[in-house]
Amino acid sequence: MSRAPLIAVIDDDEPFRAALVDSLCSLEYGVRGFASAEEFVAGDPEVSCDCVITDIHMPGMSGLDLKRLLTARGSRVPVIMITARAEPGLEAKAAASGAVCLLRKPFESIALIACLERALKVP
Numbered sequence: 163m164s165r166a167p168l169i170a171v172i173d174d175d176e177p178f179r180a181a182l183v184d185s186l187c188s189l190e191y192g193v194r195g196f197a198s199a200e201e202f203v204a205g206d207p208e209v210s211c212d213c214v215i216t217d218i219h220m221p222g223m224s225g226l227d228l229k230r231l232l233t234a235r236g237s238r239v240p241v242i243m244i245t246a247r248a249e250p251g252l253e254a255k256a257a258a259s260g261a262v263c264l265l266r267k268p269f270e271s272i273a274l275i276a277c278l279e280r281a282l283k284v285p
Contacts, residue, residue: 167212167282168192172202172228173244174220178267182215185271191278199223203231211239213281218245218256218264229259240281244269 169191173179179195186193196202199216200223214232216225223231229241243256246267256264263277 166190166192167278168194168210169278170194170196170202170211170214170216172196172199172214172216172220172225174198174217185274189275199225199228199231202228213278214239214241216241216243218243218252219247226255226259229261233260242274242277242281 169186171179171182171186171193173182173195174197176197179197183193183195194211198220202214202216203223214228216228218225225241225243225245229243232239232241240262241260242263242265243259243261244265244267245252248266253264262281265273265277
């Protein structure tokens with residue numbers, strides 16, 4: 163019996179993070195929430211999760227900075243980025259970083275599921 167994929171959710175907005183964690187749990191994913199990128203990297207991200215969902219704009223280390231750090235460490239964990247901002251060029255920055263998807267808050271659960279399936283390569 164295979165285990166459910168473990169998703170790390172990193173967002174400094176606690177109510178949003180909690181809602182996203184609850185939504186992913188209801189979809190039968192394993193989920194761990196983190197209030198910051200620093201909190202996430204303090205653990206062992208390459209071993210502890212199958213996918214990262216991170217806000218781009220957070221105090222301290224941004225989602226883009228986190229993706230660069232993971233890449234520099236040789237991590238192959240797929241990253242989905244989320245943002246509430248509509249600044250020009252953000253899609254290009256996320257794509258250039260190697261992010262699988264960029265979702266704009268608020269997003270539909272079907273868009274999240276499509277990104278997760280792409281990240282986890284689920285047919």
